[in-house]
Amino acid sequence: MYGKQQEIIEKINPRALISNWKNWKWQLKHCIRDISTFENLTGIKFEKSERKLLEKTIAKFPLSITPYYLSLIDTDDYRNDPFFKQSFPSPMELIVDKYEMKDPLAEDKDSPVPGIIHRYPDRVLFHISNICSMYCRHCTRKRKVGDVDSIPDRVEILKGIEYINNTPAIRDVLLSGGDPLMLSDDYLDWILTELRKIPHVEVIRIGTRMPVVLPYRITDELVAVLKKHHPIWVNTHFNHPRAITESSKEALKKLADAGIPLGNQSVLLAGVNDCPRIMKKLVHKLVQNRVRPYYLYQCDLSEGLSHFRTPVGKGIEIMESLIGHTSGFAVPTYVIDAPGGGGKIPVMPNYLISWSTNKVVLRNYEGIITTYKEPDSYEPVFCDRNCQDCKLQLKLNEAEEKIKAVGVAKLLDDFDDTISLIPENTDRMERRADRRDDE
Numbered sequence: 001m002y003g004k005q006q007e008i009i010e011k012i013n014p015r016a017l018i019s020n021w022k023n024w025k026w027q028l029k030h031c032i033r034d035i036s037t038f039e040n041l042t043g044i045k046f047e048k049s050e051r052k053l054l055e056k057t058i059a060k061f062p063l064s065i066t067p068y069y070l071s072l073i074d075t076d077d078y079r080n081d082p083f084f085k086q087s088f089p090s091p092m093e094l095i096v097d098k099y100e101m102k103d104p105l106a107e108d109k110d111s112p113v114p115g116i117i118h119r120y121p122d123r124v125l126f127h128i129s130n131i132c133s134m135y136c137r138h139c140t141r142k143r144k145v146g147d148v149d150s151i152p153d154r155v156e157i158l159k160g161i162e163y164i165n166n167t168p169a170i171r172d173v174l175l176s177g178g179d180p181l182m183l184s185d186d187y188l189d190w191i192l193t194e195l196r197k198i199p200h201v202e203v204i205r206i207g208t209r210m211p212v213v214l215p216y217r218i219t220d221e222l223v224a225v226l227k228k229h230h231p232i233w234v235n236t237h238f239n240h241p242r243a244i245t246e247s248s249k250e251a252l253k254k255l256a257d258a259g260i261p262l263g264n265q266s267v268l269l270a271g272v273n274d275c276p277r278i279m280k281k282l283v284h285k286l287v288q289n290r291v292r293p294y295y296l297y298q299c300d301l302s303e304g305l306s307h308f309r310t311p312v313g314k315g316i317e318i319m320e321s322l323i324g325h326t327s328g329f330a331v332p333t334y335v336i337d338a339p340g341g342g343g344k345i346p347v348m349p350n351y352l353i354s355w356s357t358n359k360v361v362l363r364n365y366e367g368i369i370t371t372y373k374e375p376d377s378y379e380p381v382f383c384d385r386n387c388q389d390c391k392l393q394l395k396l397n398e399a400e401e402k403i404k405a406v407g408v409a410k411l412l413d414d415f416d417d418t419i420s421l422i423p424e425n426t427d428r429m430e431r432r433a434d435r436r437d438d439e
């Protein structure tokens with residue numbers, strides 16, 4: 001690998017020093033942003049017709065590859081290479097199927113102020129940057145990311161902080177982008193300091209792909225800034241076990257040694273990681289480096305991603321090969337982010353085969369079919385939301401806060417009399433309404 005790095009550096013600038021390689025600012029300055037530079041640095045040449053389509057593709061969603069990530073590409077077999085596929089444009093991105101959407105997760109509809117997405121009750125996503133060192137071809141936020149004309153400025157960020165400050169239900173803030181670690185240490189420090197002044201913000205999370213695409217961004221100075229604002233959690237985005245290099249291991253170590261819990265969110269991508277063996281290797285390498293595999297995402301319905309999508313069955317097959325076959329904490333939750341903005345929906349193989357009054361029939365990962373005998377008598381704790389009198393003795397001040405059950409949890413709730421959840425605007429509901437009007 002050292003030879004390859006040397007070769008890339010020399011091609012970028014014959015007078016550059018090899019020590020520049022680990023300088024993240026040098027890396028950013030020399031990101032590969034056009035096809036000719038890619039060709040010059042890799043020796044790969046594209047036919048004129050393909051080149052034309054590639055140019056058209058990057059006009060739609062920009063190209064940017066860090067020299068570090070470029071060095072991971074196997075140029076002898078680049079068409080099958082997982083790093084090439086994730087970083088280099090494909091003319092397939094120009095094909096937009098009718099079910100694909102610009103904003104498949106309807107994030108814009110859940111945005112009370114620019115930069116904030118408030119979908120779940122107690123947490124928000126806070127976009128503090130919309131640029132990245134590398135533009136992942138499978139990015140779900142293609143509509144925003146890379147648009148240098150709409151980089152959130154200080155005023156916009158202050159508005160987001162104000163919204164969080166004025167919304168006491170928010171206890172968890174996820175800083176996202178783009179990549180938040182594209183911001184300078186000082187600027188990040190300022191944002192984190194402002195957020196830490198808000199008493200109800202318990203946890204701050206940072207979503208970044210830097211340990212994967214530019215691990216040198218994880219400097220001692222950056223880690224010292226993050227450490228000041230604990231509890232800080234970091235989620236990263238490794239999709240393939242070969243991305244866990246010596247450099248990325250070093251970056252992960254710095255973060256973990258600073259007491260930052262690390263998680264990984266992979267996206268299931270056709271031709272990149274849609275293989276149980278690859279995913280098992282990935283999760284093992286992650287936990288070896290103190291990173292908990294957190295989510296495995298089904299690829300979203302963003303425009304131009306049909307070539308990356310697998311059937312859901314592939315994800316179930318991967319989960320089947322992980323659950324029980326390896327340590328529980330190495331198994332991510334496989335989720336489909338509901339198109340239209342319903343949030344993450346977990347999916348997994350079926351383990352519950354049948355159920356009687358007091359017996360459950362289950363199967364395990366080896367195919368053993370077993371029964372679990374439920375208790376003959378059980379006295380459930382009736383919950384009237386009065387935690388101070390509850391036999392389970394929570395006895396915490398926070399227990400006084402108002403709790404509102406939603407969804408199926410609302411139907412299961414002792415405190416709530418709702419007996420069914422009925423979608424609005426069905427013909428039947430409209431007939432009922434008409435009848436009411438006639439009476």
Ligand code: SF4
Nearest residue numbers: 132135136139178209
């Ligand atoms: S780092 Fe994240 S936000 Fe940036 S292009 Fe990749 S997937 Fe999209």
